[in-house]
Amino acid sequence: MISPLLHDDPHTVGPFRILARLGGGGMGTVYLARSAGGRTVAVKTLHTRLVADTTLRTRFRLEADAARVIGSGHGAAVVDADPQAPTPWLATEYVLGPPLDTAVEAGGPLPEPAVRALGALLAAGLEQLHRSEVVHRDLKPSNVLVTAQGPRIIDFGIARAFGEEHLTSVGSAVGTPAFMSPEQASGLEHAAAGDVFALAGVLVFAATGLGPFGGGAPTDLLYRVRFGEPDLGRVPEGLRPLLARCLAKDPAHRPSTADLYTALGGTGDAPGDRRGFADLLPDGVLREIARRSDEVWREPPHRLPPPVPAEAPRPEVAPVPGVSRRRLLAVAGGALLGGGLLGGGGWALLGDSGGGGGGAKKKDAVDRPKPPAPLWSTGLWCPDSGGDVMSAGRNLVMRAGIVLCGINAESGKSTWQANIEETWRSTTDGTRVYALRGHEEKAASLAVCEVSQTNGYLGKPLAELAAFDGKEQFNQLLCVVDGIAYLVARSASGKRWYLVAADLDSGKERWRSPVDEPQAAGAPPVLCGGVVGSRVVLCGSPAKDSHFFRLSAHDKGHGRQLWEMSETFAGTPPTRLVADDHNVYLGAESLTARRLSDGGLAWLFGNGRDVGDSAGEERRYGAPVVQEGVVYCVEADRGLIAVDALSGTLNWQEKGLSGRKNQRETAPAIGKRYAYCVDDKGLRAVDLHARKAVWTYETKPLVLTADPKGGRLYVRQEKRTIALPLA
Amino acid sequence: MLACLPPLGGDPARWGAEAQQAARLTQPGFWPVAQLGGTSAFPWYASPYRPALPLPAVLAAHGGPLPEPLVRTLGGTLAEALASAHVLGVVHGGVCPAGVLLTACGPLLGSFGAMRANPVAGASAASATGLETGCLAPEIAAGGPVGRAGDVYALGAVLAYAATGHTVPERQEIPAGLRDIITVCRSRDPEGRPEPARVLAELLPGAAYGALAGSTEPVSLPGRVVEALSRQSAEVLAAALPTQER
Numbered sequence: 001m002i003s004p005l006l007h008d009d010p011h012t013v014g015p016f017r018i019l020a021r022l023g024g025g026g027m028g029t030v031y032l033a034r035s036a037g038g039r040t041v042a043v044k045t046l047h048t049r050l051v052a053d054t055t056l057r058t059r060f061r062l063e064a065d066a067a068r069v070i071g072s073g074h075g076a077a078v079v080d081a082d083p084q085a086p087t088p089w090l091a092t093e094y095v096l097g098p099p100l101d102t103a104v105e106a107g108g109p110l111p112e113p114a115v116r117a118l119g120a121l122l123a124a125g126l127e128q129l130h131r132s133e134v135v136h137r138d139l140k141p142s143n144v145l146v147t148a149q150g151p152r153i154i155d156f157g158i159a160r161a162f163g164e165e166h167l168t169s170v171g172s173a174v175g176t177p178a179f180m181s182p183e184q185a186s187g188l189e190h191a192a193a194g195d196v197f198a199l200a201g202v203l204v205f206a207a208t209g210l211g212p213f214g215g216g217a218p219t220d221l222l223y224r225v226r227f228g229e230p231d232l233g234r235v236p237e238g239l240r241p242l243l244a245r246c247l248a249k250d251p252a253h254r255p256s257t258a259d260l261y262t263a264l265g266g267t268g269d270a271p272g273d274r275r276g277f278a279d280l281l282p283d284g285v286l287r288e289i290a291r292r293s294d295e296v297w298r299e300p301p302h303r304l305p306p307p308v309p310a311e312a313p314r315p316e317v318a319p320v321p322g323v324s325r326r327r328l329l330a331v332a333g334g335a336l337l338g339g340g341l342l343g344g345g346g347w348a349l350l351g352d353s354g355g356g357g358g359g360a361k362k363k364d365a366v367d368r369p370k371p372p373a374p375l376w377s378t379g380l381w382c383p384d385s386g387g388d389v390m391s392a393g394r395n396l397v398m399r400a401g402i403v404l405c406g407i408n409a410e411s412g413k414s415t416w417q418a419n420i421e422e423t424w425r426s427t428t429d430g431t432r433v434y435a436l437r438g439h440e441e442k443a444a445s446l447a448v449c450e451v452s453q454t455n456g457y458l459g460k461p462l463a464e465l466a467a468f469d470g471k472e473q474f475n476q477l478l479c480v481v482d483g484i485a486y487l488v489a490r491s492a493s494g495k496r497w498y499l500v501a502a503d504l505d506s507g508k509e510r511w512r513s514p515v516d517e518p519q520a521a522g523a524p525p526v527l528c529g530g531v532v533g534s535r536v537v538l539c540g541s542p543a544k545d546s547h548f549f550r551l552s553a554h555d556k557g558h559g560r561q562l563w564e565m566s567e568t569f570a571g572t573p574p575t576r577l578v579a580d581d582h583n584v585y586l587g588a589e590s591l592t593a594r595r596l597s598d599g600g601l602a603w604l605f606g607n608g609r610d611v612g613d614s615a616g617e618e619r620r621y622g623a624p625v626v627q628e629g630v631v632y633c634v635e636a637d638r639g640l641i642a643v644d645a646l647s648g649t650l651n652w653q654e655k656g657l658s659g660r661k662n663q664r665e666t667a668p669a670i671g672k673r674y675a676y677c678v679d680d681k682g683l684r685a686v687d688l689h690a691r692k693a694v695w696t697y698e699t700k701p702l703v704l705t706a707d708p709k710g711g712r713l714y715v716r717q718e719k720r721t722i723a724l725p726l727a
Numbered sequence: 728m729l730a731c732l733p734p735l736g737g738d739p740a741r742w743g744a745e746a747q748q749a750a751r752l753t754q755p756g757f758w759p760v761a762q763l764g765g766t767s768a769f770p771w772y773a774s775p776y777r778p779a780l781p782l783p784a785v786l787a788a789h790g791g792p793l794p795e796p797l798v799r800t801l802g803g804t805l806a807e808a809l810a811s812a813h814v815l816g817v818v819h820g821g822v823c824p825a826g827v828l829l830t831a832c833g834p835l836l837g838s839f840g841a842m843r844a845n846p847v848a849g850a851s852a853a854s855a856t857g858l859e860t861g862c863l864a865p866e867i868a869a870g871g872p873v874g875r876a877g878d879v880y881a882l883g884a885v886l887a888y889a890a891t892g893h894t895v896p897e898r899q900e901i902p903a904g905l906r907d908i909i910t911v912c913r914s915r916d917p918e919g920r921p922e923p924a925r926v927l928a929e930l931l932p933g934a935a936y937g938a939l940a941g942s943t944e945p946v947s948l949p950g951r952v953v954e955a956l957s958r959q960s961a962e963v964l965a966a967a968l969p970t971q972e973r
Binding site (some may be wrong): 040278289397 | 744776777830845944946948949950951957958959960964969
């Protein structure tokens with residue numbers, strides 16, 4: 001809907017004068033604008049900070065092309081576009097109708113005749129797209145505008161031509177889980193039949209107010225899309241068989257758009273002859289359409305004044321609920337380095353939360369360093385666990401939703417993807433990528449394979465271990481070091497679990513050593529583990545509702561267990577093994593260091609230390625990261641601390657931080673000049689010399705990974721991964 | 728903006744005088760006149776554009792007479808606008824179907840340049856050409872002064888038009904629920920006609936006075952009427968001076 005311009009919105013874009021804001025998203029802003037000749041249009045621009053991203057520019061151009069293909073009958077007519085402009089823009093007609101989700105909210109589920117008419121017209125629109133070899137790939141209620149003359153399909157942000165290289169990340173990384181096709185959810189090719197699946201989902205939503213696979217967490221949804229039965233219980237009976245066919249898991253079993261058009265009673269109405277469509281719409285939807293038709297003619301709201309910069313960070317008013325807890329853990333074998341984080345949209349100056357706060361000195365606001373622009377940004381989902389960015393040669397490997405993706409480190413473009421759903425079954429040794437053979441495959445034995453960095457296929461097994469059950473889903477591949485793969489696997493003969501070392505050159509098992517079986521349902525036996533010096537260190541996954549986990553060390557040469565102990569945790573148990581040559585470091589109620597040699601306590605930091613109000617959280621110390629003899633972690637909500645790794649004494653602590661809620665589950669990342677931490681305002685850069693926060697990049701990171709060699713910081717947020725320069 | 732010019736064959740000076748009168752009316756429920764200009768030989772006025780359909784176009788879009796609930800909403804809103812104008816001593820004098828402009832948020836009274844009440848000098852029934860006879864109260868047609876009761880008579884004609892498609896229907900053509908109120912508005916005797924506020928109360932029992940005219944919330948309209956409004960809006964949005972477009 002129409003809202004005021006912000007102080008820093010442009011006054012003109014291309015030949016258009018900007019009147020008001022219509023909306024904003026991750027990629028850009030949509031404005032209401034008027035040409036010199038008086039034509040009123042919607043202008044979409046790409047965010048300035050993203051214009052350097054050639055992938056996004058290409059997408060922007062493709063979107064303009066796709067919008068032209070679909071035309072004004074089924075989409076928004078393209079008036080003008082300049083994808084090459086310094087700020088690329090696309091001007092289309094301003095479509096007078098609410099998105100389908102708003103429409104259903106306003107008028108309730110649509111009656112069957114309206115659903116049929118909507119479906120027939122959408123099928124005709126898709127038909128037109130597909131005839132020009134364009135697939136939409138992101139059809140969902142918010143991308144369907146309901147006008148009085150019929151639906152219009154918009155937002156071709158990820159539409160692409162058949163056969164065009166995967167432009168937009170891959171697999172689960174794109175699209176909306178609730179309306180994704182199963183092939184898309186599996187990271188496979190989503191072709192025209194995928195749009196038919198999505199269209200059926202949109203019609204189920206129109207008829208019931210809910211998607212065919214319900215709601216909930218993206219990962220659950222993805223699972224249901226791939227394997228679950230759609231819920232058509234509330235769909236009118238007459239539509240059920242047809243929609244069930246459209247929602248077939250196998251694309252070949254779905255009807256074509258032309259079949260669908262006919263089956264829904266489409267009659268070939270030209271756009272100008274669709275006046276009867278409005279008669280089918282509920283009153284609430286008609287009023288929404290009428291409101292938009294009228295509202296656009298009112299005087300646009302005044303541009304908002306710039307916010308007053310606040311001098312000092314403001315005291316915390318109310319604690320914000322903590323970030324999502326990521327329960328499952330994964331092996332961090334091939335992760336680049338500690339710290340995970342990641343980020344999203346714009347940036348905010350420290351303490352600039354938009355409130356009043358007079359007495360600000362302009363100079364300070366101007367002199368403050370600003371967050372850098374992202375080097376690239378890609379629509380890659382971050383899994384609940386194992387979100388660390390791994391390296392494979394000069395490229396990156398990330399677990400994304402339910403696939404494993406190869407990413408070009410320079411451009412952020414996806415180069416390959418492998419259909420490996422479980423985050424604990426893949427790793428890298430810094431050069432090559434490895435995974436366990438799929439547990440759903442026929443072969444009975446456990447096998448370690450190399451993943452091709454050309455096409456993502458699993459090669460022939462490098463090691464095949466008949467003594468272990470290949471059908472066990474929770475077998476884990478911890479890491480591969482010096483040609484030896486370290487696994488945790490269940491024996492073929494029974495329920496015993498072992499830590500196994502397998503030589504990938506000879507394909508033979510080197511040794512095995514018994515370990516605890518998985519302690520909680522749906523989780524692998526080990527949270528994280530890897531080779532540290534001459535030892536293999538494991539953090540066992542805790543039993544449900546327990547606050548203890550097992551920490552153990554095995555000899556790398558022969559597998560014998562050297563020591564084992566119970567350790568407590570608070571918040572989320574460790575997802576990443578943090579160790580140097582001497583100790584393993586853990587952050588919970590206190591920050592502790594355990595000797596690698598015998599598991600004894602090397603030091604404990606934070607006992608009895610006043611850390612201020614920890615907002616009722618048991619976890620006072622965040623996930624740590626160790627670098628060059630210094631352990632960094634956040635301390636409650638007070639800020640970053642740097643502790644000497646050998647002695648456990650405080651080197652320094654961050655100054656002047658307040659009003660932030662530190663995200664303790666995400667470890668910091670360390671650069672040369674800055675340490676990067678995550679709080680409720682975003683990604684905070686702390687100057688390592690001044691020991692003060694210098695900027696905040698507005699984002700919601702789940703995992704931060706520093707890549708000192710490439711000079712990049714990878715910030716993984718729920719649906720998007722970005723790279724920032726690591727300073 | 729909408730720029731309005733006098734009709735061909737009319738009296739531009741008189742039209743201009745009426746536009747001036749209209750510009751002084753800033754009543755809710757009246758189509759606003761934002762700017763006047765030109766000369767007495769070539770006057771114009773301008774209004775901010777908003778999507779609107781004259782009542783005959785509404786019936787054409789809908790495909791016939793309007794449903795009774797909508798007639799009640801229209802009539803109630805117009806009655807409220809007239810009531811507040813009459814309180815200020817302003818008589819519209821030109822209410823007719825073509826002068827009722829339906830927007831997404833309800834009807835507005837327009838119709839300047841038809842016939843207007845005092846204080847336009849020389850206004851009389853004799854010169855009241857161009858106004859539908861069905862909307863002209865008998866006393867005005869007979870040469871009498873234009874008064875408030877004349878507006879009520881015309882309102883009755885507008886309601887009759889909305890409910891049946893013409894301004895002078897037979898009594899049994901009118902939907903039963905509206906029959907009495909329309910008939911009483913159209914009494915030959917001005918004294919027999921109700922006050923506009925009374926018409927409002929009859930049409931929309933319990934409606935809060937002052938909440939209808941000038942509302943900025945959309946009212947419930949039939950699908951094809953919304954379609955016609957939104958299509959008009961889209962067409963005007965897409966319109967441009969061709970020479971200035973790139």
